[in-house]
Amino acid sequence: MRNIVRHRLFWPALALATLITVNSAARPQFLRVTMRDGELYGALIDILRNSAPLMLVALGMTIVIATRGIDLSVGAVMAVSGAVALTIIDGSSDPNGVGTVLIAVVTAIAVAMVLGVWNGLLVSVFGIQPIIATLVLMLAGRGAALLVTDGFITTVNSEPFAFIASGYLTVLPFAFFISVAAIASIAIVERRTALGMLTEAVGINPEASRLAGVRSRGIIWGAYVLSAVLAGIAGIIYASNIKAADANAAGLLIELYAILAVVLGGTSLQGGTFSLAGTVLGVLIIQTLNSTILFMGIPSAQSPVFFAVVVVVVVVIQSQKVRSWIRALGASGRNRRSAATTEVAS
């Protein structure tokens, strides 16, 4: 029992389970999944589908945070990538062609990658603080996206493009498969190679890692490129969902939700050891919470407050300090010494 409680995923998993329980008690249809024309529908399926953009962005954010960094530009990168993709489709003679859409998607991702290279350059080569370095793009990116779309909200009607966000592959939404593919490939690359361990080393102690011969520059740079590429894909999913490129609204505030997902998943903002599974849980918590807010009909003006309250509760319960206080209280109640806690730097 103790080991289960100690497990780093215990609290996020418990939070998600609680949310799901509360939801299914309040509305029994929450858990209901129906099959229509060989495709599954229901609130849970919606959560899996709608969480795809945040999932991608949060996975990238996890790796960036592990290197002691932060990437504020993800929302802007989403806007740019959506704008690039839609502009290409819009300008082509065959917006319904699969080839056109492929070209648009690949170009958009390539552009996002260039933006990631830029971020990584500022942070790892020029040594600019990550928060400042990525702020540049966060502010300039949306302007660039507007430039791409000439200041309009470009809309398109393209079957293959709309498929990315709303289509189904066999019985499940295509977007869900994108999430799964991203989770699986990142997990494999980080944990089957030594990249994850070296990333953690760089995040925990950059100077010790440098002395041990770790290529920290490359690792940090790579993290920003990965983050931007994933944001680029997220931008495409977002644009496909609304069938438009909206440079002002695409990915708005997503950087904050992504950071939140990472923290909810138990990865410390101080960098170092990270948990991809935790981030996945964090994203699902946020998405379920969003769905709850929608369902409960909380007026949109108050929904941020509700959101904040739930998040504060989860984060506080997870905090080591709070937990050791609770334990100390319990122990002194039983007139016993509390468990040993590790040394707190004075």
Added chain:
Amino acid sequence: MDEAVPLVELSGVKVLYGAERALDDVAFRLLPGEVHSLMGENGAGKSTLIRVLTGALQPHAGALSIDGNPVRFRSERDALRAGVSPVYQEIDLLPNLSVAENIFVGREPRRWGRIDWRTMRERAAEVLADLGLTVDPTSELGSHSVAVQQLVAIARALTAEVRVLVLDEPTSSLDTDEVGELFRVIRELKQRGVAIVFISHFLDQVYEISDRITVLRDGRLVGEYLTTELLRVDLVAKMLGKGIPLPHERQPYEDEADGSLPVLEARGVGTASLKPTDVSLGAGEVLGVAGLLGSGRTALARLLTGVDRPDRGVLLIDGDPRGLASPRAALAMGLAYSSENRRAEGIISELSVADNITLALQAQRGALRRLPPARARELAASWVEALDIRPAQLDKPAGELSGGNQQKVMLARLLALAPRVLVLDEPTRGIDVGAKAEIQRIVGELAEDGLSVVFISAELEEVLRVGDRVAILRDMHLVDTLPSAAVTIDSLLALVARPTETES
């Protein structure tokens, strides 16, 4: 012996880390005005006992009384209020603040509610001067050597209202002079009735300063003794549970007269602060480096291994001039550096012991060619055994090992690379007598197998014992390199300390 009421008394102390028992039924007492040494091997539980005493750790069982009254420290703040002032083994200061701020952080002198910077600077300079240290109190702490940082930590403890001064390996990177100053301060405090807990792996220091010795072994109390009644051999036997290991007697290094090139040669390398320096190192040679605080030992080591880049001069490896762009480039050529600062530049605390040991090897292979996990564990396990790292748990986060065992992990990381040249900056810092002899033996054996070693230590005796030759540094200047056989500890001490003027 008068049995006054102990100032501090701990009894029945038990501490568990998970399932591991770090202390079991340990008792410890401190009389007013005494210096009490706490002795034991690496991992015996000394620092853990200290943390119980300073309120940093809540024991699972045990009682604490001050002046005979039972108390309980829930935090370090409680302990500070009761006059218990600690200097921890791992320096826990803030490197990006100034020296003065570090000394007074949390209790800055105030005037009309605002921090009185001037008084703060002046008082900081005073305590530091009292410790025989002249550094600018406004300079950034992180820019100083470990030794200076250690003295700053001590100065911090001294400026509190201290009744019990707790010093966990305060001298591990100090030279004789600083140790002398520190001991003078300790004796003054003693006169005022302050009780002092002293931990050190240097037996000479323990015998010089302490009145009483408590020995721990494997988390258990062995006993409490009067220093005057405990022979050194007996102390060591009580600590280790066996006799002292013999120091390794190495075959003297033969300079091959066939004109083979030195493995590593520095010609006139220097920086803005370090004067141009010539060093040459043959295959299988151990070069000891002796010098006082601030003499340039670490600066030289860092230039030889690509950590810092020289402003002038060349490095030759096997006779070929090489520019070392980074530690990585140096490692690729077989030059490995072990920093004196294990907390900031050595240990990756949250990673496991196994990951820490294989880190450099993995970095060298590249991120994509992961060491097969089974092989990595096997390799780590073999080094854990070879260096007797305790506890022998590969998955334990390295930061949870005792100080001496962390030092061994760092050494294992570099040895796993099978380097050609090993530059060791204070490799035996904080290591117990048994393990120290062990590390000296390992260095000796590796040298016999052809590894070249640069061995830096504040302990001159060790430099002479391990080194075939000694490089003597003074005031950022290499003054001479002599065969070890040609110098004694006393003559070496004179050489490192001689003021530069007499030279000209």
